[in-house]
Amino acid sequence: MEMKQYIEKNEKRFLDELFQELRIPSVSSNPAHKQDMYRCAEKIVELLKAAGVDTAEVCETAGHPVVFAEKKFDPKAQTILVYGHYDVQPEEPLELWKTKPYEPVVKDGAIWGRGANDDKGQHFMHIKVFEYLIREKKLRHNIKFMIEGEEEIGSPSLAAWMKANKKKLACDLILISDTTMISEKVPSINTGMRGMQYMEVCVTGPNKDVHSGHYGGAIVNPINALCKMIDTLIDKDGHITIPGFYDDVIELTRAERKMLGRAPFDMEEYKKSLGIDGVAGEKGYTTLERTGIRPCLDVNGIWGGYTGEGSKTIIPSTAHAKISMRLVPNQSADKIAKLFTKYFLSIAPKGVKVTVKNIHGGGCFGLPMSSPAFKAASRAIGEVYGIEPVPSRGGGSITVIADAQKILKAAPVLMGFGLERDLIHSPNESYLLSQFRKGMESIALFYKYL
Amino acid sequence: MEMKQYIEKNEKRFLDELFQELRIPSVSSNPAHKQDMYRCAEKIVELLKAAGVDTAEVCETAGHPVVFAEKKFDPKAQTILVYGHYDVQPEEPLELWKTKPYEPVVKDGAIWGRGANDDKGQHFMHIKVFEYLIREKKLRHNIKFMIEGEEEIGSPSLAAWMKANKKKLACDLILISDTTMISEKVPSINTGMRGMQYMEVCVTGPNKDVHSGHYGGAIVNPINALCKMIDTLIDKDGHITIPGFYDDVIELTRAERKMLGRAPFDMEEYKKSLGIDGVAGEKGYTTLERTGIRPCLDVNGIWGGYTGEGSKTIIPSTAHAKISMRLVPNQSADKIAKLFTKYFLSIAPKGVKVTVKNIHGGGCFGLPMSSPAFKAASRAIGEVYGIEPVPSRGGGSITVIADAQKILKAAPVLMGFGLERDLIHSPNESYLLSQFRKGMESIALFYKYL
Numbered sequence: 001m002e003m004k005q006y007i008e009k010n011e012k013r014f015l016d017e018l019f020q021e022l023r024i025p026s027v028s029s030n031p032a033h034k035q036d037m038y039r040c041a042e043k044i045v046e047l048l049k050a051a052g053v054d055t056a057e058v059c060e061t062a063g064h065p066v067v068f069a070e071k072k073f074d075p076k077a078q079t080i081l082v083y084g085h086y087d088v089q090p091e092e093p094l095e096l097w098k099t100k101p102y103e104p105v106v107k108d109g110a111i112w113g114r115g116a117n118d119d120k121g122q123h124f125m126h127i128k129v130f131e132y133l134i135r136e137k138k139l140r141h142n143i144k145f146m147i148e149g150e151e152e153i154g155s156p157s158l159a160a161w162m163k164a165n166k167k168k169l170a171c172d173l174i175l176i177s178d179t180t181m182i183s184e185k186v187p188s189i190n191t192g193m194r195g196m197q198y199m200e201v202c203v204t205g206p207n208k209d210v211h212s213g214h215y216g217g218a219i220v221n222p223i224n225a226l227c228k229m230i231d232t233l234i235d236k237d238g239h240i241t242i243p244g245f246y247d248d249v250i251e252l253t254r255a256e257r258k259m260l261g262r263a264p265f266d267m268e269e270y271k272k273s274l275g276i277d278g279v280a281g282e283k284g285y286t287t288l289e290r291t292g293i294r295p296c297l298d299v300n301g302i303w304g305g306y307t308g309e310g311s312k313t314i315i316p317s318t319a320h321a322k323i324s325m326r327l328v329p330n331q332s333a334d335k336i337a338k339l340f341t342k343y344f345l346s347i348a349p350k351g352v353k354v355t356v357k358n359i360h361g362g363g364c365f366g367l368p369m370s371s372p373a374f375k376a377a378s379r380a381i382g383e384v385y386g387i388e389p390v391p392s393r394g395g396g397s398i399t400v401i402a403d404a405q406k407i408l409k410a411a412p413v414l415m416g417f418g419l420e421r422d423l424i425h426s427p428n429e430s431y432l433l434s435q436f437r438k439g440m441e442s443i444a445l446f447y448k449y450l
Numbered sequence: 451m452e453m454k455q456y457i458e459k460n461e462k463r464f465l466d467e468l469f470q471e472l473r474i475p476s477v478s479s480n481p482a483h484k485q486d487m488y489r490c491a492e493k494i495v496e497l498l499k500a501a502g503v504d505t506a507e508v509c510e511t512a513g514h515p516v517v518f519a520e521k522k523f524d525p526k527a528q529t530i531l532v533y534g535h536y537d538v539q540p541e542e543p544l545e546l547w548k549t550k551p552y553e554p555v556v557k558d559g560a561i562w563g564r565g566a567n568d569d570k571g572q573h574f575m576h577i578k579v580f581e582y583l584i585r586e587k588k589l590r591h592n593i594k595f596m597i598e599g600e601e602e603i604g605s606p607s608l609a610a611w612m613k614a615n616k617k618k619l620a621c622d623l624i625l626i627s628d629t630t631m632i633s634e635k636v637p638s639i640n641t642g643m644r645g646m647q648y649m650e651v652c653v654t655g656p657n658k659d660v661h662s663g664h665y666g667g668a669i670v671n672p673i674n675a676l677c678k679m680i681d682t683l684i685d686k687d688g689h690i691t692i693p694g695f696y697d698d699v700i701e702l703t704r705a706e707r708k709m710l711g712r713a714p715f716d717m718e719e720y721k722k723s724l725g726i727d728g729v730a731g732e733k734g735y736t737t738l739e740r741t742g743i744r745p746c747l748d749v750n751g752i753w754g755g756y757t758g759e760g761s762k763t764i765i766p767s768t769a770h771a772k773i774s775m776r777l778v779p780n781q782s783a784d785k786i787a788k789l790f791t792k793y794f795l796s797i798a799p800k801g802v803k804v805t806v807k808n809i810h811g812g813g814c815f816g817l818p819m820s821s822p823a824f825k826a827a828s829r830a831i832g833e834v835y836g837i838e839p840v841p842s843r844g845g846g847s848i849t850v851i852a853d854a855q856k857i858l859k860a861a862p863v864l865m866g867f868g869l870e871r872d873l874i875h876s877p878n879e880s881y882l883l884s885q886f887r888k889g890m891e892s893i894a895l896f897y898k899y900l
Contacts (some may be wrong), residue, residue, distance in 0.1 A: 213847055217748075223748075280801050281668075299677065300762060311809045319752065350728030
């Protein structure tokens, strides 16, 4: 039986089981729900066991527990670690919900309720595909599950837990359904997110604020110096000037860029939504490429001197800025922090002292389009949707996936089936049944083509 | 009789009279002293009348009164308007005074008390020199006195009063003793102060703060844009790049610069006092020239984006800066505001909107070293001190003098006899008797050589 038929035959039961999970208000940010977190984790263990894993357990972490499960197939086969999370966003504001957040229903072709998509509905698909592979005797890989309970609060405990359980979690791929695709008509696969390195700089001139009349023109003004230094960081073509900055950036092939370029993009709509009359960025790249496959540098905050009403005629002692760089897969945040620091100190003019602080960094991950995993995912989704999916790149960062890739040294495969319309994190979260079904079909085919 | 002898003969009486003025706590910033302001103004009228003016009166303004007095000599002779102020700084903190602030005494060769120098002691010298000219029949000019009561609070009412009394105040020169000289061994004449034009700019990018991951690298970041625009305002030689900015700057002659260069200046001491390891500024000028005779541009404040602890990954909607330009005599603040605005808007990149606000401007004044008034002052001081005085230029602004020069179209002659050691505005204000005497001698000779 193909997955399509298996779904048709079992969908009622699938929804019953999913709804059991959806009814548990596993809000990770609210300590009042501590017991619900355990209840939800245990429910998932139950579902996994019923689906056919060898072992499934609720594992303690420094925070909410992680569900770990495993099905061994063949030591020589590839091992896939399915990542998901069972915690959800708070349901507030309650009055805006048209249905009750924890009383899931099917209506208008969608599942409604908190977690219907994010991420209960999405990780549940993996449990059911796994069940299908077992029952239909189609399993060809070793499968592990890691379903955490702290994603919505930034996964504070997971990295440490993964480090402590590296062996247990050893895998070749990390398979994740926790993101969106562009649309049902334009299916897409997220092939990477940018990482980040966040710095804070301080430029000190005179040892106190001084009178801008008495000293203006004769000493280095730390604000002017900071502005010049910041301006120096990016050249007229939008390239970052820090020596070595691009050394580890993997240039995409023409073919890969062409594939990414298939994502729909309306420049007029883009500018209109931001209220801007023009875009700018690195020469030679499109807007989507600039946020997807290229690193960048932005000042996130700047301050110094007098910022109140009217005027104060000072040259301030100090000027400050928060400067972050978005990084692309294969760039090391640590290395970039060092390169930035060295360069920023080197461009300080005489007459000021400069300090640079590393605030935090990390978060790059990526799946090469040339990898068998990408090809399998692309083929699977293409077959289900009847159109080749667009590889997409996110501009932001998902730290937990970056951490997992780094700690487990396994490539992440992001097969997300959510849609913008699903309103995750908002009242009236939903998940289209059509996506729920196509998602399961796609995942089943992914295993087939892997 | 020369002034020197006249002083010797009358000094006891001079000090008695000055002390009557010093005993009045004419603190302009404290409403509790409102009546003291009138008492002090009337005391000065009394002193002026006794000295021999034709008329002397307490004139109402929007704030504290101004004393105006006049002695007509000859319609064809030059008219000198003596400016001074009878208001003083508050005496607090009282516990730090070694004598009582309003019980003046002579001790260790100095007059001690609030206002001993600033500006009661200094304007009093002019009354006594005038008395000498009358009694010794040496008067050769028309003399007017304008002694205001609001200098210590920024002269809020004087400009309007001067505008309303232009005819009454008509004069050729404004003679002022309200500043310092470098030292008794290095007497100096202040030949000008810089003016100022203060602007506030705002750069707006996206219509809201946006996620720096999603948009970083693809849209113009208003902070980065502001930094670039600020950096563009000054070139690598320290020249301001605003077209037309230097058009009205009067270049000093080599001889004038040489004279200014005689002012003592210790670069190591300068750097040490500011805690800096280098100075910078416009190429081709010394540090004293950079603050004295050259205009400059400084950012006085900058702000935008996230400025709290840690990190926030935004591209802010707006970035702001306060930017002021110090101007030299003959530059028009209004014109500079227009040039700045035009240029700053012109260098805005596509993708941001820029607004420029004129906060305020004004304040340039200067006395050409080639003028007869400067020459007379220089000769007078040179004769009394036995060494040619150094012409000096102040980097800051004295708005009231700039206003007076502008409204009355008369050149200001700043013969200041204060010294750094006099601690004006602080506890234990004093005025050296030697400076008091040399001041009167110098002023008398100034009239002689004018």
